[in-house]
Amino acid sequence: MALIDWVAGYLKTFGIDSARSGDLAAGKANLFATIGPKDRGGVILSGHTDVVPVASQKWDSDPFALTERDGRLHARGSADMKGFIALVLALVPEAVAQPLSVPIHLAFTHDEETGCFGAPHLIAALPDGAARPHLAIIGEPTSMQVANAQKGCAFFRTTITGRDGHSSAPGRGVNAIEAAARIIAEIGRVGAEAARRGGGDRFDPPHTTLNVGTIEGGAAVNIIARDCRFEWDLRAIPGDDPLRMKAGIDAFIAAELLPRMRAVFTGAAIATETIVSVPPLVPDPGSPAEALARRLTGANTATTVAFASEAGLYQQAGIPAIICGPGSIDVAHQPNEYITREELAAGGAFLDRLLGWARSAEG
Numbered sequence: 451m452a453l454i455d456w457v458a459g460y461l462k463t464f465g466i467d468s469a470r471s472g473d474l475a476a477g478k479a480n481l482f483a484t485i486g487p488k489d490r491g492g493v494i495l496s497g498h499t500d501v502v503p504v505a506s507q508k509w510d511s512d513p514f515a516l517t518e519r520d521g522r523l524h525a526r527g528s529a530d531m532k533g534f535i536a537l538v539l540a541l542v543p544e545a546v547a548q549p550l551s552v553p554i555h556l557a558f559t560h561d562e563e564t565g566c567f568g569a570p571h572l573i574a575a576l577p578d579g580a581a582r583p584h585l586a587i588i589g590e591p592t593s594m595q596v597a598n599a600q601k602g603c604a605f606f607r608t609t610i611t612g613r614d615g616h617s618s619a620p621g622r623g624v625n626a627i628e629a630a631a632r633i634i635a636e637i638g639r640v641g642a643e644a645a646r647r648g649g650g651d652r653f654d655p656p657h658t659t660l661n662v663g664t665i666e667g668g669a670a671v672n673i674i675a676r677d678c679r680f681e682w683d684l685r686a687i688p689g690d691d692p693l694r695m696k697a698g699i700d701a702f703i704a705a706e707l708l709p710r711m712r713a714v715f716t717g718a719a720i721a722t723e724t725i726v727s728v729p730p731l732v733p734d735p736g737s738p739a740e741a742l743a744r745r746l747t748g749a750n751t752a753t754t755v756a757f758a759s760e761a762g763l764y765q766q767a768g769i770p771a772i773i774c775g776p777g778s779i780d781v782a783h784q785p786n787e788y789i790t791r792e793e794l795a796a797g798g799a800f801l802d803r804l805l806g807w808a809r810s811a812e813g
């Protein structure tokens with residue numbers, strides 16, 4: 451929130467109002483601001499303000515104080531993606547100096563790293579009609595390559611409630627761990643089916659994946675396990691729908707597991723909650739977002755990124771989106787994360803060209 455306050459104050463000195471949205475009760479906010487005419491679409495420059503933790507990482511300098519060593523600017527979030535946000539803010543004096551024919555919108559979000567929880571609030575508050583933004587550039591670190599495809603990402607938690615009892619008579623209870631094992635086997639089967647189906651040649655691996663990441667359950671070796679819960683993730687190629695695939699798992703549970711469990715104990719239950727759901731970015735080579743990003747970078751081809759971002763959320767809301775920003779994803783989330791001065795200069799040159807376009811383009 452301190453960062454958002456600072457940005458709002460900075461924009462104010464240029465006469466730019468900003469609007470907040472998001473989880474304000476929890477002390478978290480997105481910031482949205484428009485430079486230029488307010489009666490037409492324009493381009494969103496999107497960056498998330500949060501970072502991943504530094505706990506248990508060995509840093510050679512204070513991760514929260516930008517430190518230059520050998521032309522590298524080290525700090526948590528320097529590449530992902532506070533370097534981009536800094537470049538956007540540094541563009542503001544230039545952007546207000548002359549009238550724009552196409553507005554530039556600043557969209558800075560909270561809680562991207564934990565599951566893109568901020569962006570949906572910001573997107574929901576975007577204007578409709580003539581003033582609705584035409585396209586969004588997500589400045590995630592792609593080394594200024596134009597990325598038009600990414601997998602969707604969903605996290606689920608499945609909780610099973612059975613009935614405990616003495617382990618010498620398993621048939622009198624309902625073993626939650628046993629039910630979990632059946633569901634996990636089904637998740638494995640769905641994953642193998644997705645791998646056979648393929649369909650994501652631009653990705654590595656070239657298919658939708660499912661993975662069970664945690665499990666806990668049971669009280670003691672000689673007690674029928676009453677409780678079990680496990681967490682799993684699903685990374686979907688464009689075209690596969692994570693929530694539809696989850697619905698398939700739910701249908702398996704309803705048909706194959708619950709009736710037998712409830713025949714023994716009517717209180718048996720299995721519930722799967724969605725913790726995170728971020729849609730994929732579906733390649734749309736003809737979109738105005740990709741056309742503009744290619745024009746500004748000179749790129750002839752578009753690439754694919756393995757990480758998740760907010761791009762699919764904008765696309766889902768009818769705003770074409772593209773991922774293009776300075777710095778390398780390889781150093782993001784790592785100790786001694788950095789962005790080089792050259793990388794920042796490349797990002798700055800991109801934004802200068804964008805500004806030139808926004809002055810001269812036909813609204």
Ligand SMILES: [Zn+2]
Nearest residue numbers: 498530531590
């Ligand atoms: Zn990021």
